[in-house]
Amino acid sequence: MSTQQAEKPATKVRLATVWLDGCxxxxxxxxxxxxxxxxxxxFIELVYSPLVDRKEFPESVDVTLVEGxxxxxxxxxxxRKIRKRTKILIAxxxxxxxxxxxxxxxxxxxxxxxxxxxxxxxxxQRQKPTLHLPTLLERVRPVHEVxxxxxxxxxxxxxxxxxHYVISELLAGRTPNVGSVTRFGR
Amino acid sequence: MSTATPVVTLKIDxxxxxxxxxxTILDVCSENKIHIPTLCFLEGLSGWGACxxxxxxxxxxxxxxxACVTRVAEGLEVTTNSDRLQKYxxxxxxxxxxxxxxxxxxxVSNGHCELQDLAKTLEITHIDIPYRYPKLPFDAxxxxxxxxxxxxxxxxxxxxxxDEIEGAHTWDVMGRGIESRVIIDLNQPxxxxxxxxxxxxxxxxxxxxxxxxKGTGVAEMEKDDGFLPYLTKxxxxxx
Numbered sequence: 484m485s486t487q488q489a490e491k492p493a494t495k496v497r498l499a500t501v502w503l504d505g506c507x508x509x510x511x512x513x514x515x516x517x518x519x520x521x522x523x524x525x526f527i528e529l530v531y532s533p534l535v536d537r538k539e540f541p542e543s544v545d546v547t548l549v550e551g552x553x554x555x556x557x558x559x560x561x562x563r564k565i566r567k568r569t570k571i572l573i574a575x576x577x578x579x580x581x582x583x584x585x586x587x588x589x590x591x592x593x594x595x596x597x598x599x600x601x602x603x604x605x606x607x608q609r610q611k612p613t614l615h616l617p618t619l620l621e622r623v624r625p626v627h628e629v630x631x632x633x634x635x636x637x638x639x640x641x642x643x644x645x646x647h648y649v650i651s652e653l654l655a656g657r658t659p660n661v662g663s664v665t666r667f668g669r
Numbered sequence: 670m671s672t673a674t675p676v677v678t679l680k681i682d683x684x685x686x687x688x689x690x691x692x693t694i695l696d697v698c699s700e701n702k703i704h705i706p707t708l709c710f711l712e713g714l715s716g717w718g719a720c721x722x723x724x725x726x727x728x729x730x731x732x733x734x735x736a737c738v739t740r741v742a743e744g745l746e747v748t749t750n751s752d753r754l755q756k757y758x759x760x761x762x763x764x765x766x767x768x769x770x771x772x773x774x775x776x777v778s779n780g781h782c783e784l785q786d787l788a789k790t791l792e793i794t795h796i797d798i799p800y801r802y803p804k805l806p807f808d809a810x811x812x813x814x815x816x817x818x819x820x821x822x823x824x825x826x827x828x829x830x831x832d833e834i835e836g837a838h839t840w841d842v843m844g845r846g847i848e849s850r851v852i853i854d855l856n857q858p859x860x861x862x863x864x865x866x867x868x869x870x871x872x873x874x875x876x877x878x879x880x881x882x883k884g885t886g887v888a889e890m891e892k893d894d895g896f897l898p899y900l901t902k903x904x905x906x907x908x
Binding site: 574577581583584586589590591622625628632635661662666668 | 766770772773774775776779780785789792794796797799800803804805888
């Protein structure tokens with residue numbers, strides 16, 4: 484999209500954001516773009532996000548930012564559907580990119596984690612929660628081990644400046660040089 | 670410079686350069702401001718050739734050679750950077766990340782880590798090799814220091830500094846291949862070691878968050894390896 488076109492966009496870019504197993508810090512960092520969100524708003528339609536009220540992931544999304552790792556049995560069909568309906572899928576933040584903190588349970592296994600949280604450290608009603616909850620996978624995985632990822636934006640969370648740079652570059656039709664603005668653990 | 674050591678001329682990246690015959694390719698490169706990425710190498714310690722990041726191409730051999738342990742020779746033609754070398758260097762760093770549990774965001778060495786820096790300079794934004802997630806122990810039995818095998822890259826800097834500089838040889842390596850691990854004495858808790866002098870040199874030169882000072886939290890552990898060349902020089906002058 485050239486700057487001339489960008490001033491009066493014919494069609495807005497359809498952007499979605501998704502929250503898998505993460506702390507929501509990447510979404511907070513997205514919001515930390517502050518007033519720059521207003522500058523982006525004319526060019527973007529936020530079609531699905533924890534920040535808006537749509538329940539079903541829509542068809543034909545241009546860009547999806549994925550926060551979080553693939554951690555439950557629900558996450559797998561969810562991310563596959565999102566991949567099918569998205570042109571450019573971006574792994575946003577270390578959990579999506581590397582697995583990060585959620586993968587720290589991998590060497591121990593989910594049973595050990597449940598035991599620590601709901602038995603060992605619980606004061607009342609020691610029991611493993613099952614009702615209405617997805618099953619934890621035995622192994623947490625970064626997004627690209629499950630579906631194809633087009634762009635990786637590491638960081639914990641990626642700085643708002645980095646997210647703004649990535650979105651701006653994509654809006655301008657360029658491939659962002661992510662390594663210049665963030666790194667693992669940033 | 671010793672007059673007994675002959676000087677050789679060689680070509681590095683198309684440039685005609687000279688060096689002493691007892692120098693390595695890496696020595697001559699750093700004298701001439703040619704940057705080669707390294708990890709296990711540390712000025713002041715013997716070369717080890719463990720990490721394979723400093724691999725270079727040498728004309729006449731199809732094998733890639735580690736610059737830190739390959740001596741220069743008359744007429745050598747060396748290439749320090751190529752698509753092939755970059756490919757292998759990126760692969761090495763990715764294998765190091767996938768081999769153990771490097772969780773940068775919660776690591777005490779976050780922001781002061783040579784593995785992290787290498788990922789950045791080699792423009793690695795994700796790891797293509799499946800992660801292994803091994804279950805590894807953590808030793809906090811020493812009064813001052815911690816050993817976290819999850820972050821160790823087996824560079825053996827700790828082994829070499831303890832043996833060559835401190836003269837204690839508390840550290841060593843046990844096991845083979847992917848099962849290798851650094852150990853204290855005969856694989857015992859650090860706090861029980863009879864040989865460790867508590868000098869902390871190993872902690873100061875560890876490139877990652879494997880050896881750290883107690884009391885440091887996330888991103889608070891800064892390394893300091895600048896003392897080593899001076900210490901080595903001083904001792905050379907004494908002997």
